[in-house]
Amino acid sequence: MGQVVATTERVLRAPADVVRAALADYAVTRPQVLPEQYSEYRVDAGGQGAGTKVHWRLQATSKRVREQDVVVTETPDGALVETDTNSSMVTTWTVTPADAGVSTVRARTTWTGATGIGGFFERTFAPKGLARIQDAMLTRLEQAVAAG
Numbered sequence: 001m002g003q004v005v006a007t008t009e010r011v012l013r014a015p016a017d018v019v020r021a022a023l024a025d026y027a028v029t030r031p032q033v034l035p036e037q038y039s040e041y042r043v044d045a046g047g048q049g050a051g052t053k054v055h056w057r058l059q060a061t062s063k064r065v066r067e068q069d070v071v072v073t074e075t076p077d078g079a080l081v082e083t084d085t086n087s088s089m090v091t092t093w094t095v096t097p098a099d100a101g102v103s104t105v106r107a108r109t110t111w112t113g114a115t116g117i118g119g120f121f122e123r124t125f126a127p128k129g130l131a132r133i134q135d136a137m138l139t140r141l142e143q144a145v146a147a148g
Contacts, residue, residue, distance in 0.1 A: 002112075006127035008134040009106040014145040016103035020095040022145050023105070024049040024080055026072065033140035037133050040067075050074040060129055088112040105141070107134045 012019055022029045027047030034041060039057045046052035052072040059065045068084045075081060080093040089111040098104045109130055 004111050004127060006109045006130040006134070007106065008131045008138065009104060010135065010138045010142075011098055011102060011104050012138065012142045012145065013102055014142065015101055016095045016097040018145050019103045019105060019141070020078060020080075022141060023093050023095065024072075026052045026054050029141075029144055030054075033137055033144050035133055035136040035140065037136075044069075046072070049080065058133075060133065105138055107138075109134070 022033075025048060026043055031041050034056070037059050039059070041056045042054065044053040044055055050073050054070050054072070056068055056070070057065060058068055066084070066089070067086060068089070069086055070082045070084050073081045073083070075092075078095070082091045082093070084090070089109060091107055091109040094106045094108075096104050096106075
């Protein structure tokens with residue numbers, strides 16, 4: 001079993017503090033910016049940053065569906081860490097200032113992949129698919145923060 005890594009990075013035309021606050025808002029902003037691959041979204045505890053517990057169903061492909069119960073923590077530098085209690089999947093969202101009124105958002109997702117030929121295909125194709133989903137979310141996030 002090898003670790004699978006999917007990384008998405010994008011520059012958004014909004015200040016880092018605004019982007020980070022929107023990402024950490026699991027009660028209002030998150031459900032608005034999640035692409036169609038997410039369903040059954042609900043906040044089970046909290047709703048703002050660390051301590052939040054959320055549930056969603058992620059349909060990465062027609063055959064690959066994950067029921068995720070996610071616990072949110074924060075690193076000392078302010079990154080949001082989403083840990084799925086049903087699997088080994090962990091997503092870390094980092095927001096850094098890139099320029100005046102511009103920020104860089106990076107999503108890094110890791111999980112323990114399958115073994116054998118299935119693991120080979122998972123390591124080859126799953127990161128690209130997840131990156132497309134995360135990129136769609138970042139497009140919607142930028143629209144949300146631009147709308148204010």
